Amino acid sequence: MAEFDFSQAIGEARSKYDTIAEALDVDKLKAQIKDLESQASEPGLWDDPDNAQKITSKLSAAQSQLKRLTDMNTRIDDVETLVELAREEEDTDSLADAKTEVESIAKDLDDLEIQTLLDGEYDERSAVVTIRSGAGGVDAADFAQMLLRMYLRYCERNGFKAKVMDTSYAEEAGIKSATFQVDAPYAYGRLSVEGGTHRLVRISPFDNQGRRQTSFAAVEVVPLVEATDHIDIPDTDIRVDTYCSSGPGGQGVNTTYSAVRITHLPTGLVVTMQDERSQIQNRAAAMAVLQSRLLVLRHEEEAKKKKELAGDIKASWGDQMRSYVLHPYQMVKDLRTGYETSQTQAVFDGDIDGFIAAGIRWRHQQRREAAEE
Structure with missing residues (x-):
């Protein structure tokens, strides 16, 4: 040696x-x-x-x-x-x-x-993360809940303050969607590389024939808006609906109409919030998330214009950014960076620092190459 x-x-x-x-x-x-x-x-x-x-x-x-x-x-x-x-x-x-x-x-x-x-425009901010189940039925809803637990455990491991703001439960198992806020310096810069489509391959625990199932979930990460962002939303541009909060399986957990759903009519964006006790608090929280998403939308439109002026840039994230394979072998692999591990249980327990670090380096490289073109 x-x-x-x-x-x-x-x-x-x-x-x-x-x-x-x-x-x-x-x-x-x-x-x-x-x-x-x-x-x-x-x-x-x-x-x-x-x-x-x-x-x-x-x-x-x-x-x-x-x-x-x-x-x-x-x-x-x-x-x-x-x-x-x-x-x-x-x-x-x-x-x-x-x-x-x-x-x-x-x-x-x-x-x-x-x-x-972490030198992006919004990287130093807190983050709002939304997870939605995609194709794959019950398995997809279960996968979405697995991802929610994974990110909350990641925050816990790193000492980040995380608060679940809204959860929509699926009928049989898992969740249709969930939104949570992470308050920590550079939370957005770190978690934004997790945005995209995640794929799970496993033997379905919901299939009585024990067949392999592929399911998908989408992760959206936006920076938390600040007062200086000036995202004005006229009352005429939104529709506000109220309803009773609910728990798993649709079980009623609130007899008052405290939950809020806000629809942004020009873009079709929909935000729901039911974590707070009062309708006023939920409306304020929903408006903050809506402003965050509109901020990102505005940023993406500006980036699109720059891209059109600069020509085609290779910095494309793609629809499917990570695969979690539990059968016939154990492997989690990021398809953008090539980073992978066979420690699948550790990943679902929140050990994703390696994936995030690789993603940040990959994104930095993409930005640098794009700036050189």
């Missing part, structure tokens, strides 16, 4: 760290923290709880990012010193510890690098 090359590994780590630190602009990050600390110390900060939460959340994220950069620099210095001392004393145990630490640093640098690639 070839001897581990500490000089090369540490040199590569140092070079990658310098690139990341330059991209994140440490001086700018420190200035941002100073400004946010000043805003957070204002006497009337909590007079506006929503704005206060936004400021403190941004401050916490910026401080955490700076600490990660500082700690990473210290770790590289420390492991370099450890290797020098271990070589002088011919301490094989310390060299083994140093090798483990160098490998850990390399992995953590890869994770930190992802942050530098």
Whole structure:
């Protein structure tokens, strides 16, 4: 077995760290923290709880990012010193510890690098995710619920605040659709690469003949709108319907007409909301999601115009972006990036960081190639 090359590994780590630190602009990050600390110390900060939460959340994220950069620099210095001392004393145990630490640093640098690639217009925002069952009947509804659990577990694993805003249950099993909001810095930038059509292949638990079934579910990810977005929706452009909230199988769980369905007449977009207790709260939440979707629609129309001017660009996501195969073999594979794993249960338990990281790198590459054309 070839001897581990500490000089090369540490040199590569140092070079990658310098690139990341330059991209994140440490001086700018420190200035941002100073400004946010000043805003957070204002006497009337909590007079506006929503704005206060936004400021403190941004401050916490910026401080955490700076600490990660500082700690990473210290770790590289420390492991370099450890290797020098271990070589002088011919301490094989310390060299083994140093090798483990160098490998850990390399992995953590890869994770930190992802942050530098989240440079899209809305990447730093919170996200609103909607999952809808597609072709495949009961299996598709069950698959949609599996995906909902997968994303909620992903959020839990990463410390992201997630709140289910609306769920439409299917009659036999699973869900027709579900919408949830993820409040975390860069939630949209990370989760937006999950948008598209997901495919499941397995032996159907709903088929008494035990046949293999292919089913589909769609995932839509939009950034949460902010007051500065100026998405005006005239009352004449919407139809608002109210109804009683429901649970699995259509069982009534609310005797008041608190659930809200808003239809945007010009585009046909429909948003339903039933998580809140009052009709007023559900209407406000539904309007926020509708504004988010209209914001994305406007952004897509602008991008389409740019694409027409620039000519055909290869950056196409395609309809089917990921396959989850449980039979005749175990494999989850992203069809855009080629990233795959045989640990299917871990994926459905929320271990999708590798897929998201690969997706972010793929998207960054597509954007760069498109800009060069």
